Amino acid sequence: MKVGIITIHNVSNYGAVLQAYALKELIKTKYDVSIIDYDNRHVSKSLDYVRFGASFHSCLGTVKDIFRIIPRMRVIPKFKRFISEDMDIVPYNTDQVDKFSTLISGSDQIWNPACVSSDKTFIPEYFLSFATPNQNKIAYASSCGAYQYSSAEETVLGDYLGAYDALSTRESKTSKYLSSVVGREVEHVLDPTLLLQKDEWLDRLSDNNFREGDYILLYVIKKTPLLKKVINKLKNELNAKVILCEQGLHFDSIVDEHIRDAGPRDFISLFNNAKFVVTDSFHGTTFSLTFNKPFFSVSPGANVNRISSLLEVVGLDSRIIHDEDSLKSINSSHYTLDFSEANERLDAERQKSKDYLFSNLEM
Known part of the structure; x- marks a missing residue:
């Protein structure tokens, strides 16, 4: 089985890059998996040494980038190297995408219009709009953050979500909300960064x-x-x-x-x-x-x-x-923390999330 993931992966943001990496690495333990190199310039421009734009906010960002140009010239190559060498990237084109039997819209705020576009519009690709009818379509921990949809946006959102074979998100409140929008269950699962345990992270990247x-x-x-x-x-x-x-x-x-x-x-x-x-x-x-x-x-x-x-x-x-x-x-009692119970709960949730993911991959 060949699995393709589309998510926010090509940015100079630790959480975004590492959540994409973690989901890919977990699936890689069982299947042939790649991250589809969809280039959303609204987010990928964070890999530019100096970002330009017409708005006041963009101009302010340009000035900040110029003032911190030396550290940016050190950090951005590290991100680019990690993305190219560790992310198992394939080009976003019809020839590549058609090879996948299963497509996954991954985690992060890919369903938050304010996060993924300058004019607060949906990005259809993050809803697997390019999928063919015979491809299995899964949403794993896809998030809309704190965005509040209008009634018109809810209608569009419901149409997008209705095309999925399996749906999940990483916030419990969002899972309940999206369940009401789409009229079927949207699972609550863990963010991909939590699917790899400490030793797995250290073995790979430390x-x-x-x-x-x-x-x-x-x-x-x-x-x-x-x-x-x-x-x-x-x-x-x-x-x-x-x-x-x-x-x-x-x-x-x-x-x-x-x-x-x-x-x-x-x-x-x-x-x-x-x-x-x-x-x-x-x-x-x-x-x-x-x-x-x-x-x-x-x-x-x-x-x-x-x-x-x-x-x-x-x-x-x-x-x-x-x-x-x-x-x-x-007080001083807060400066140490017993993780015993938290780890037990996290292990149970981790297993549930893995079961959701692999059971839907095996459909």
Whole structure:
């Protein structure tokens, strides 16, 4: 059997690249699988050294890229090399796509119009619009994030989803919502990054010498005042340096080392060697769980649904810091974390997700 995956894979984003890699690697244990190199320029332009655009936001981004051009010239080749050498890529064309007996629309926010297009429209390819009638069509952990569809968009969405043979998403609330839209069950499954266990990640990608020693790993999307207060508190009480892994500009003087040029392999090493993790990222949370690192997930706002959905499943939703009141409740007992129960729950959910995936691949 030949399996093709379409997802967000060609970006300088750790979560996107590693979720695509993980899904491919799991399927590869049983089947011939490739990632289809569909180039959505709205997302793939993140691999440009300097990104250009006409809007004010785009112009601001161009200026930022120019100011951080040196680290971008180091980090982007790492991503491009990983994508070309480790992702089992095939071209997006009819000759290649027709060879697959099964097509999968993978994880990440491929069904979020605000994420995948500049004008907030659906991308048909992410709904397997190119599939032929005789190809098996599966959605694995496909997500719409926190996007709120209009009634007109719901109608279009229902038509797209109705063409699938099997449907799943990575958020529990989204699975219920999409079930009502399409009129049949949409399974709730784990994000692909959680389908590989710690040893599997390390066997494939680890470079354990990237950073060593006691450090608090900070991996964030939004640089909020609450986040800074969390870091201040932890740095003082854990007596550890703070390493920020993030490609942006200056964050705060409390950061001891700002790594702007970590590649996907470096990213895995940073999580593996960290003493503690602070993140507002969904994938920062998934890798904290995988590597059993004590962590706090600082609420990013509307997108906290992705994090809370996962942490409720494993019984660790208390690790979310929603506001200043949550921060005040932190004490020394929170600086260690017993993962025994969480690992048991995660193992059970991991098996359920694998069963969903492979049972539908074998149809």
